[in-house]
Amino acid sequence: MLISVFVVAISMALFWMAAFTLWWQMHAWRTPETLASTRFDRPEGGTELSFSLLLPARHEQAVLEHTIERLLESSHSNFEIIVIVGHDDPETAAVAERAAARDPVRVRVVTDTHETKNKPKALNTALPHCRGDVVGVFDAEDQVHPELLTHVDHAFTSTGADVVQGGVQLINFHSSWYSLRNCLEYFFYFRSRLHLHAEKGFIPLGGNTVFVRTAVLREADGWDPECLAEDCDLGVRLSSVGKKVVVAYDSDMVTREETPGTLMSLLKQRTRWNQGFLQVYRKKDWRQLPTRGQRMLARYTLMSPFMQAFTGVIIPVNVGIALFLDVPAGIAVVTFLPLITALVTFVFEVVGLHDFGVAYGLRVRFVHYVKLILGGPFYQLMLAGAAVRAVWREKTGRNEWELTSHVGAHLTDLTETREDARR
Numbered sequence: 001m002l003i004s005v006f007v008v009a010i011s012m013a014l015f016w017m018a019a020f021t022l023w024w025q026m027h028a029w030r031t032p033e034t035l036a037s038t039r040f041d042r043p044e045g046g047t048e049l050s051f052s053l054l055l056p057a058r059h060e061q062a063v064l065e066h067t068i069e070r071l072l073e074s075s076h077s078n079f080e081i082i083v084i085v086g087h088d089d090p091e092t093a094a095v096a097e098r099a100a101a102r103d104p105v106r107v108r109v110v111t112d113t114h115e116t117k118n119k120p121k122a123l124n125t126a127l128p129h130c131r132g133d134v135v136g137v138f139d140a141e142d143q144v145h146p147e148l149l150t151h152v153d154h155a156f157t158s159t160g161a162d163v164v165q166g167g168v169q170l171i172n173f174h175s176s177w178y179s180l181r182n183c184l185e186y187f188f189y190f191r192s193r194l195h196l197h198a199e200k201g202f203i204p205l206g207g208n209t210v211f212v213r214t215a216v217l218r219e220a221d222g223w224d225p226e227c228l229a230e231d232c233d234l235g236v237r238l239s240s241v242g243k244k245v246v247v248a249y250d251s252d253m254v255t256r257e258e259t260p261g262t263l264m265s266l267l268k269q270r271t272r273w274n275q276g277f278l279q280v281y282r283k284k285d286w287r288q289l290p291t292r293g294q295r296m297l298a299r300y301t302l303m304s305p306f307m308q309a310f311t312g313v314i315i316p317v318n319v320g321i322a323l324f325l326d327v328p329a330g331i332a333v334v335t336f337l338p339l340i341t342a343l344v345t346f347v348f349e350v351v352g353l354h355d356f357g358v359a360y361g362l363r364v365r366f367v368h369y370v371k372l373i374l375g376g377p378f379y380q381l382m383l384a385g386a387a388v389r390a391v392w393r394e395k396t397g398r399n400e401w402e403l404t405s406h407v408g409a410h411l412t413d414l415t416e417t418r419e420d421a422r423r
Contacts, residue, residue, distance in 0.1 A: 014338040026348060039248060040250045042154075051080070063141040070144050160244065163205070163211065166209035167190045167255065171360065176259075187352060194247045205231045205245075209255040210234075229279065236286050236298065240285045267385060286302065
């Protein structure tokens with residue numbers, strides 16, 4: 001009897017967790033009107049705001065120059081680029097200094113002298129140097145659309161927003177089996193889930209293509225220098241004091257990036273994000289949110305690493321009980337409820353992969369759909385492993401920053417894929 005109760009409780013918990021995840025994932029596709037509302041509005045008239053674009057770069061000499069060149073192609077009339085490099089990273093600093101020498105009016109270099117380096121410390125180093133009305137954050141490997149700043153300017157002025165979160169999209173879906181799933185994960189997250197968070201008044205901001213009014217950012221004392229998810233933390237703190245966040249995703253305007261180059265690099269990246277969420281949960285700023293619903297959403301979101309770690313451990317146990325223990329037929333049926341949501345999720349992922357290919361002019365072959373389905377369990381296992389690792393690191397007090405390196409796969413692979421699609 002006790003085993004039956006345990007099995008039912010665990011199965012129902014897994015079912016509802018999967019159902020909530022699916023609901024958030026498909027939020028933007030509820031109605032055609034909802035989908036249309038997630039895009040940038042077309043700018044009307046001239047620009048009104050000035051931008052300070054922060055570009056932290058550490059050991060990114062392979063991709064930094066291209067990113068700066070893309071930012072300089074912006075059609076907006078009033079922006080500056082502040083490249084932040086470490087005092088112990090001469091290769092990246094040399095690339096940044098060459099760019100500043102070519103365009104000293106719009107490109108400046110700021111040196112981060114902290115002995116222990118991380119992204120929030122680099123951003124805080126540059127914040128006093130910002131002269132624009134709005135501070136924008138990009139990563140060193142980003143491919144930024146020339147019209148993005150103009151659309152963000154319009155979003156600020158037309159909505160009165162304090163923060164505008166633009167879309168970020170991984171592009172090199174065919175680089176590996178996990179790259180395919182990683183790209184689709186970003187597609188659903190920035191295309192749909194972040195819009196739901198903004199609608200509910202609680203949002204963990206994405207890592208880049210984030211724009212914050214400079215006065216608001218300085219009032220918040222910038223980024224938490226010790227947090228491994230400084231973007232999430234900033235979003236939670238600003239949400240908790242009632243700042244207005246607008247999210248927009250437009251396939252023409254997204255910032256394009258590459259997936260981590262190895263599975264171990266992806267595991268470490270997800271570990272860092274998960275541990276950062278746990279740190280933000282522990283800080284308890286979310287408790288200032290005005291409504292119970294917002295606080296429940298915050299608690300559920302920030303505790304997701306615990307739940308992901310739990311599912312990674314309990315699902316094999318649950319399947320083993322269903323297959324090998326003598327439980328009543330009704331109980332055995334209940335154990336397969338999480339499988340139903342998993343199958344529905346697979347269907348939506350297949351449709352989502354098709355839409356991703358259409359949106360970006362990429363050729364998605366039959367083999368990619370096969371990899372998507374077959375790779376699903378292994379990808380979830382990796383995510384569960386990262387969550388377990390994050391919980392363990394947080395418990396043992398390990399919070400060193402594990403850097404994700406980039407080689408520009410989204411630049412070369414994107415060109416090759418589009419050429420292949422034209423043939």
